[in-house]
């Protein structure tokens with residue numbers, strides 16, 4: 336079992352426009368812990384920095400600051416070599432993540448051999464079939480011979496999940512794992528991930544736009560806005576009793592995750608997809624204040640993390656830190672609150 340701790344994770348990107356070069360902060364001081372058997376959901380609209388967090392955990396991007404530490408139950412740190420076995424990704428687009436020229440068997444056999452998990456051809460073949468059976472792809476021998484284009488989208492994503500398990504994953508980062516799949520099969524794939532998580536005691540980071548599945552499939556939810564975590568807490572608490580004005584608007588737009596609702600959300604917020612702040616460090620204030628129905632002068636100063644309930648934290652000046660709201664309810668801050 337592996338615990339993954341993310342501490343103060345920060346990512347700046349360089350942007351070039353003509354001769355001018357600027358930097359902007361896509362992820363700003365994000366911290367959380369993934370523990371075996373639990374799911375943390377990272378939610379937020381497009382551009383809030385969720386995938387950049389995932390890519391840093393998968394070591395596809397190097398953090399500008401902060402660290403990512405994987406630890407075994409005995410407290411020893413997982414070294415670089417083992418990290419790649421322990422921490423596996425499931426991406427949004429299963430077609431892009433599978434090679435069209437290779438069979439399913441090839442996709443699964445490769446990590447097994449690479450990580451020394453099987454001995455000889457027969458052992459590899461049997462283990463590939465067992466992996467396919469675990470993700471409900473049967474008859475396994477038949478599926479193993481197929482190429483990605485001979486499978487449906489849902490089947491391809493199941494292959495991608497089996498491939499994540501092949502090296503002996505302990506931590507799975509699932510970045511929008513069902514958003515490209517037909518609505519009718521999404522729950523099946525998410526239920527599969529949940530079962531595998533229970534069976535293997537996996538630590539899971541589930542990245543999604545969809546608050547309904549975030550609530551159903553995760554223990555804790557972190558809400559990101561412009562690179563920062565603005566609210567975090569037990570899944571039910573965050574969705575049923577959202578405290579940050581941004582989470583309230585998200586929750587109000589939530590019932591279905593389709594594009595129509597994203598448009599509604601954009602309309603509600605009056606915004607384009609969020610990006611990070613263009614001048615990291617130069618704008619210390621709350622990133623949401625330009626769009627916040629409850630913005631106050633003090634929001635120009637960076638808000639602190641405040642506890643608003645057991646394990647429920649919010650980064651907002653409306654909350655003075657002693658559990659009382661700074662303003663009475665009904666002043667507009669509850670506008671987006673679900674009934």
Ligand SMILES: Nc1ncnc2c1ncn2[C@@H]1O[C@H](COP(=O)(O)OP(=O)(O)OP(=O)(O)O)[C@@H](O)[C@H]1O
Pocket residue numbers: 348349361379380381382383384385386387388609610611
């Ligand atoms: N390599 C890069 N170079 C420059 N900017 C980048 C790079 N990768 C991401 N960004 C920017 O960083 C911000 C965060 O992007 P990210 O993909 O992490 O957001 P997201 O919340 O995952 O969005 P989505 O749900 O659309 O994937 C965006 O403004 C994006 O344009």
